[in-house]
Amino acid sequence: xxxxxxxxxxxxVILTPEVRAQRESDPLIETLxxxxxxxxxxxxxxxxxxxxxxxxxxxxxxxxxxxxEQLSELVFLSPLQADNLIRYRQENGPFTEIQELQLIDLFxxxxxxxxxxxxxxxxxxxLEKRGMPQTSRLEWMTTYGRILENQKGYEATDLxxxxxxxxxxxxxxLRYYSGNRISAGLxxxxxxxxxxxxxxxxxxxxxYSANVFVRGGRTVRKLAIGDYSLQFGQxxxxxxxxGFGKGASISGIAKVQSGLKPYSSTNESGFFRGLAxxxxxxxxxxxPFVSFKxxxxxxxxxxxxxxxTISSIGTSGLHRTVSELSKRGSESQLVYGSVLQYENxxxxxxxxxxxxxxxxxxxxxxxxxxxxDFVGSALTNGSLYYNYTWKNTYSFAExxxxxxxxxxxxxxxxxxxxxxxxxxxxxxxxxxxYYSFFSQSVAEGSGVYNExxxxxxxxxxxxSRMEWSFxxxxxxxxxxxxxxxxPSLGKEIxxxxxxxxxxxxxxxxxxxxxxxxQNDDIENAVNYLVPVEKENYRIDLSYKIGRTWTLRNRAxxxxxxxxxxxxxxxMLYQDIIYKPLGGRFGGNCRFALFDTDGFDSRLYAFENDVxxxxxxxxxxxxxxxxxxxxRYRVGKSIDLWLRYAVTxxxxxxxxxxxxxxxxxxxxxxxxxxxxxxxx
Amino acid sequence: xxxxxxSFFLILLTEALNGQDTNPGSxxxxxxxxxxxxxxxxxxxxxxxxxxxxAAPAVGVTYQKNYPGTSLSTEAAVxxxxxxxxxxxxxxxxxxxxxxxxxxxxxAYARKFGEAVYTALDFNYHQLSITSYGSTGTFSLDAxxxxxxxxxxxxxxxxxxxxxxxxxxxxGAVIPVKLAVGAxxxxxxxxxxxxxxxxxxxxxxxxxxxGMEYCLLTQLAFRAGVGVxxxxxxxxxxxxxxxxxxxxxxxxxxxxxxxxxxxxAYVF
Numbered sequence: 018x019x020x021x022x023x024x025x026x027x028x029x030v031i032l033t034p035e036v037r038a039q040r041e042s043d044p045l046i047e048t049l050x051x052x053x054x055x056x057x058x059x060x061x062x063x064x065x066x067x068x069x070x071x072x073x074x075x076x077x078x079x080x081x082x083x084x085x086e087q088l089s090e091l092v093f094l095s096p097l098q099a100d101n102l103i104r105y106r107q108e109n110g111p112f113t114e115i116q117e118l119q120l121i122d123l124f125x126x127x128x129x130x131x132x133x134x135x136x137x138x139x140x141x142x143x144l145e146k147r148g149m150p151q152t153s154r155l156e157w158m159t160t161y162g163r164i165l166e167n168q169k170g171y172e173a174t175d176l177x178x179x180x181x182x183x184x185x186x187x188x189x190x191l192r193y194y195s196g197n198r199i200s201a202g203l204x205x206x207x208x209x210x211x212x213x214x215x216x217x218x219x220x221x222x223x224x225y226s227a228n229v230f231v232r233g234g235r236t237v238r239k240l241a242i243g244d245y246s247l248q249f250g251q252x253x254x255x256x257x258x259x260g261f262g263k264g265a266s267i268s269g270i271a272k273v274q275s276g277l278k279p280y281s282s283t284n285e286s287g288f289f290r291g292l293a294x295x296x297x298x299x300x301x302x303x304x305p306f307v308s309f310k311x312x313x314x315x316x317x318x319x320x321x322x323x324x325x326t327i328s329s330i331g332t333s334g335l336h337r338t339v340s341e342l343s344k345r346g347s348e349s350q351l352v353y354g355s356v357l358q359y360e361n362x363x364x365x366x367x368x369x370x371x372x373x374x375x376x377x378x379x380x381x382x383x384x385x386x387x388x389x390d391f392v393g394s395a396l397t398n399g400s401l402y403y404n405y406t407w408k409n410t411y412s413f414a415e416x417x418x419x420x421x422x423x424x425x426x427x428x429x430x431x432x433x434x435x436x437x438x439x440x441x442x443x444x445x446x447x448x449x450x451y452y453s454f455f456s457q458s459v460a461e462g463s464g465v466y467n468e469x470x471x472x473x474x475x476x477x478x479x480x481s482r483m484e485w486s487f488x489x490x491x492x493x494x495x496x497x498x499x500x501x502x503x504p505s506l507g508k509e510i511x512x513x514x515x516x517x518x519x520x521x522x523x524x525x526x527x528x529x530x531x532x533x534x535q536n537d538d539i540e541n542a543v544n545y546l547v548p549v550e551k552e553n554y555r556i557d558l559s560y561k562i563g564r565t566w567t568l569r570n571r572a573x574x575x576x577x578x579x580x581x582x583x584x585x586x587x588m589l590y591q592d593i594i595y596k597p598l599g600g601r602f603g604g605n606c607r608f609a610l611f612d613t614d615g616f617d618s619r620l621y622a623f624e625n626d627v628x629x630x631x632x633x634x635x636x637x638x639x640x641x642x643x644x645x646x647x648r649y650r651v652g653k654s655i656d657l658w659l660r661y662a663v664t665x666x667x668x669x670x671x672x673x674x675x676x677x678x679x680x681x682x683x684x685x686x687x688x689x690x691x692x693x694x695x696x
Numbered sequence: 697x698x699x700x701x702x703s704f705f706l707i708l709l710t711e712a713l714n715g716q717d718t719n720p721g722s723x724x725x726x727x728x729x730x731x732x733x734x735x736x737x738x739x740x741x742x743x744x745x746x747x748x749x750x751a752a753p754a755v756g757v758t759y760q761k762n763y764p765g766t767s768l769s770t771e772a773a774v775x776x777x778x779x780x781x782x783x784x785x786x787x788x789x790x791x792x793x794x795x796x797x798x799x800x801x802x803x804a805y806a807r808k809f810g811e812a813v814y815t816a817l818d819f820n821y822h823q824l825s826i827t828s829y830g831s832t833g834t835f836s837l838d839a840x841x842x843x844x845x846x847x848x849x850x851x852x853x854x855x856x857x858x859x860x861x862x863x864x865x866x867x868g869a870v871i872p873v874k875l876a877v878g879a880x881x882x883x884x885x886x887x888x889x890x891x892x893x894x895x896x897x898x899x900x901x902x903x904x905x906x907g908m909e910y911c912l913l914t915q916l917a918f919r920a921g922v923g924v925x926x927x928x929x930x931x932x933x934x935x936x937x938x939x940x941x942x943x944x945x946x947x948x949x950x951x952x953x954x955x956x957x958x959x960x961a962y963v964f
Contacts, residue, residue, distance in 0.1 A: 434910050435884035443921070471929060471948075473922060475906065477889070487906060490920045491950060508927045508950055530924075656886060 026285040046070045051623045063631040065282040066259055076197050079139035081111040089228040093131055095268030100406040101364050112138050123433050126481050153195040155695045161186045162688035168678025178676045180210035180337045198233040206283045210337030223336055230279035239295040244280040244288050249356050250402030252458040253425045254417035257287050260457035265513045268476035305355040311346035326380035327347030349376045353596050363406035372397045373454045386497035389450040398453050406692025409433045449496035461492045469493045487512040500536050502544050507533035521561035529553045535551045567594040577617045586613025588620045588636050604647040612639040626659035627690040640666035660688040719770045721758045722943035722959035726932025727907030728921020730807035730890040732878030733852030740774050740785040740804050743854035744816035747785050748806035750778045753964045760957035767793040781808050788935045795827040814842040824869050836861040848882040872898035886911045901925050
């Protein structure tokens with residue numbers, strides 16, 4: 018205690034947590050999500066993560082009771098940092114001052130600044146039993162969006178590829194929270210082109226997802242009824258929902274599991290529907306689960322030689338055309354299994370076993386590169402994993418087996434080598450015949466199979482103003498892949514330097530280079546492999562003017578080369594963000610110019626959107642894009658958002674293809690969102 | 697087809713060799729071959745200015761097995777003798793197999809000015825001999841500079857083959873002119889990081905390299921590094937006991953595979 022007293026006497030920088038009264042879109046969370054989402058370039062649904070971060074911000078964690086798993090939900094904390102915080106608390110007793118965070122290993126000023134909105138220090142001992150007053154909250158949010166131009170699929174000319182429904186997208190979400198322990202959610206969605214009708218076995222929306230989730234019990238630590246996600250180990254065997262791969266954040270490469278979670282996304286595949294529970298007995302946890310849901314499957318009809326089989330399983334969740342509708346919920350998937358794990362002082366070991374069963378067998382693919390894909394009607398996966406924090410190192414590994422076929426293994430070591438430097442090395446080896454329907458792990462290819470690789474990364478924080486990260490990844494694919502008719506290899510290099518001379522200004526430089534092998538473009542039964550190289554150069558600048566205005570710029574160049582054929586592209590944009598403190602109105606806009614030679618030199622950029630929504634569209638060909646987002650607070654409990662975005666292409670008279678075709682050179686969309694909150 | 701495979705292999709091999717024509721021992725190799733701003737007895741091979749920092753005479757030998765499935769190997773030996781502000785060094789390196797040998801013999805003179813500036817010149821003799829084709833030889837000159845503005849930081853620059861020497865035209869082998877600029881920084885007592893940028897006139901393109909050394913104990917060090925072009929990953933460990941040190945290294949080339957290496961050094 019006296020040590021702490023001494024510390025404050027010497028006047029460590031006094032941290033003043035900012036007033037956390039705002040409930041509207043939070044620039045910090047937006048920046049965080051942007052940083053995470055930027056690296057993924059996938060059509061992930063970030064709404065779940067975003068919602069969770071907003072929720073934690075409103076119901077912050079008590080530093081004196083928070084667990085490592087809860088901290089892992091704050092995606093910007095590395096597992097080592099989370100464990101350091103827990104260890105500090107174990108060794109030094111409960112936190113009494115927020116300033117103590119500065120004493121924890123690996124907690125830099127900027128990290129603490131990020132963490133502050135999500136934590137507080139609870140009142141000690143006596144009041145603990147009564148806890149925080151239970152606040153309940155009901156939130157209803159509805160989003161309507163559509164593309165303004167006419168698309169070919171909505172005209173009545175093409176019957177096969179005709180979109181059966183209206184061109185708008187409608188999402189409605191209902192959430193109820195009672196304190197930090199009980200939550201319930203209902204998500205309803207109709208994609209653009211899907212029908213919205215009642216009767217004849219139709220129930221309005223195309224997709225419904227609901228769940229009730231209870232957490233925090235002594236024995237029944239978590240209980241999910243309805244839709245849920247499971248995230249265990251390093252994701253080699255069992256990881257559904259959002260997961261991250263390689264990104265500029267070096268420490269993010271180690272996966273930090275969060276176990277059983279409620280599912281609230283609008284992604285229509287890759288989740289569980291049924292019942293799951295986590296039962297805890299001291300340091301041991303047992304999670305049995307069962308899930309049954311309809312899946313979209315394309316079928317091969319029965320004939321005299323064989324009974325009906327599944328030829329492919331759809332994951333897009335789109336049911337717009339006659340053909341898509343014919344697959345809708347045509348078959349079913351049953352998943353059941355359990356996870357057993359033990360945790361003690363920074364050490365965790367677990368094992369899991371589960372089976373995925375289909376109502377009809379999945380047939381073998383005719384394409385050679387998919388020779389090792391799953392075949393049959395049931396797949397059993399088993400896995401063994403661990404992670405361990407020891408001094409300034411964090412190590413983790415997972416070994417998984419798909420019964421009757423292959424093995425997959427991943428292992429890594431992360432260490433903070435000095436106060437400023439941390440390094441990581443990660444090895445993976447997924448056999449070509451390994452398979453799992455719920456896996457998400459570090460991979461260059463499209464899934465957790467057919468890949469070997471070694472990743473090594475370095476992060477240096479020179480001082481509070483400058484940081485530099487660098488990683489290289491070497492990968493080999495022992496079997497063929499899509500458009501690669503042979504075993505192939507490749508490498509990736511990313512380096513990024515960030516300079517923030519003060520709190521309001523941030524300059525980032527990034528270089529990324531990827532080398533791979535791909536089939537040549539000659540029409541042949543079998544192709545030779547040719548080298549494919551892509552280099553991206555990026556400069557980001559963001560600065561704040563006064564308290565309400567933020568300006569952001571990006572310039573990015575890309576060079577692509579496949580054998581002798583070259584493409585290049587560029588993009589430059591200006592963002593203006595207006596956010597008055599406590600004002601009724603806020604908004605942001607972008608003006609972007611882009612010019613790329615084609616598909617291979619397309620560029621991705623994160624875009625601001627209405628609350629909880631995030632988009633990372635590709636900027637391809639050449640033209641101008643701008644968008645405008647506005648938020649207006651009607652009253653204490655009602656917020657409105659409006660978004661308008663348009664791209665005008667140079668020298669095009671039609672955009673897109675197939676049923677999405679638009680004649681003309683511009684494509685624009687609007688979005689309208691309303692949120693109603695009762696506390 | 698056989699010929700095609702062989703020529704493909706040879707092209708890759710030349711590319712790889714251009715990247716590592718002098719072998720700076722296991723320690724510097726496993727740190728991503730970033731010797732431009734590092735100082736030890738093996739500096740004579742990577743940036744001879746570094747040998748002026750030595751306080752006592754030292755010798756070192758190394759052996760590297762090059763590329764699995766070939767009989768190629770590299771052997772090298774170095775001796776350094778410091779004398780107040782001066783240092784003298786001898787180096788010897790051989791690469792190849794029984795029918796093909798590249799030799800490099802060097803004499804280095806280094807001088808330090810205070811504890812901040814280190815300079816060196818290195819005179820080399822190169823010889824290439826191929827059984828039943830004969831042999832050819834030439835002289836070359838290297839120069840190096842290291843600047844140590846603080847105890848933690850070293851900035852180094854090294855030019856190899858400053859004289860732009862070459863073998864006879866018919867030899868078909870080149871001695872590239874190379875410029876390496878690098879920096880190393882001691883982040884703590886345990887951690888040393890080192891980087892360098894290397895460019896040559898042999899169409900190999902520029903290379904960026906990074907390496908690190910982490911001393912778990914005073915005697916035991918772990919090392920790792922990468923080079924991006926050609927793409928190499930390195931790892932190694934070193935054990936020093938009194939005056940003797942043993943260093944192991946392994947480098948992994950994207951296409952050509954693993955090269956293990958061992959070095960021994962003795963400080964008098």
